[in-house]
Amino acid sequence: MLEISIFSILALFMIGGSIAMISNRQTVFSAFGFLVAMIGLAGIFALLNSQFLAVAQIMVSVGAVVVLSMLTILTVNANGKNMPHEPNKNKWIIFTSILVAPFTILLYKALATLPDHFSTMETINSKVIGKELFSEWVLPFEILSILLLSAMVSAIVIARKSKNKERGRS
Amino acid sequence: MTPNMFFLLASILFSIGLVGLVSRKNLFILYMSIELMLSSVSLILATLSKVLGDASGSVMALLMIGVIASEAAVFLAMIVHLYRENRTIDSDTFHALSEGENNA
Structure with missing residues (x-):
């Protein structure tokens, strides 16, 4: 019962945060709504007994991604005429929600065909994840490290100030 | 507490991300909607790892957190570049590819 109430609170936080995210x-x-949703997701990972995933979610998604996006939002500092003009925003959101609702039901029905009980398993701690990561999943791990390196280099190259625009445009 | 509750939550989050992606024009909100959709998929993976009693799902969710981080870096750099070129974060401004021969 306690678990269900914790789950309900976290789910309310996540859904409320994401609705605030798309409607503000x-x-x-x-x-800020996105931040609330990510913290709620970390709590739900902890509720699923995978503590390492919850800590990684807090460190990477909350600590790095959300902070980086907030820094970028404040650096870009778009106001007034630089912002998109969206007079009928709420109407569009409601209309799209009605369109997407059957897809939600389809997705839920497809996922609900899976067995509806948790297997009695130990907590998925860092020891289990580490063993799995460096035995079966070592190739995806290395590919991910190359992906992160290339993302870092490409972020620097894309965001660099172009000194001679004329040569680039021609 | 059953897996279906987690699946319902993940479906709702994915759909909210899809709604935000389709109905808004602000580039930052498009970016955050994509992040929300990716996070809901990693929630499904973590739940499946618990259902099947196999740690592979958690490892996949962990790798997905890395993919989300690299996507964030590239997307934010792209937004900064687009803002510097056009002085706007309206996604309707960037329609050069949809015009075809007219602006060639």
């Missing part, structure tokens, strides 16, 4: 006009408030 100010971008910084959207980022």
Whole structure:
């Protein structure tokens, strides 16, 4: 019973945060909604007994991704005429929600065909994950490290100030 | 507490991300919607890992967190570049590819 109430609170936090994220006009408030949703996701990982995943979620998604996006939002500092003009935003959101609702039901029905009980298993701690990661999943792990390196280099190259635009445009 | 509750939550989050991706024009909100959709998939993976009693799902979710981080870096750099070129974060401004021969 306690688990169900914790789950309900976290789910409410996540859904409320994500609805605030897509419906706010100010971008910084959207980022705050996103932050709430990510913290709720970390709590749900902890509720699923995978503590290492919860800690990784807190460290990477909350600590790095959300903070980086907030820094970028504040650096770009778009206001007034630089913001997109969206007069019928709420109407569009409601209309798209009605369109997407059957897809949600389809997705849930497809996932609900899986067995509806948790297997009695130990907690998925860092020892289990480490053994699995460096025995079966070592190739995806190395590929991911190359992906992170290339993402870092490409972020620097893309965001660099182009000194001679004329040569690039021709 | 059954897996179906987690699956329902993941479906709702994925759909909210899809709604935000389709109905908004702000580049930052598009970016956060994509992140939300990826996170809901990693929630499904973690739940499946618990259902099947296999740690592989958790390892996949862990790798997906890395993919999300690299996507964030590239997407934010792209937004900064686009803002510097066009002084706007309206996604409707960037329609050069949809015009075809007219602007060639």
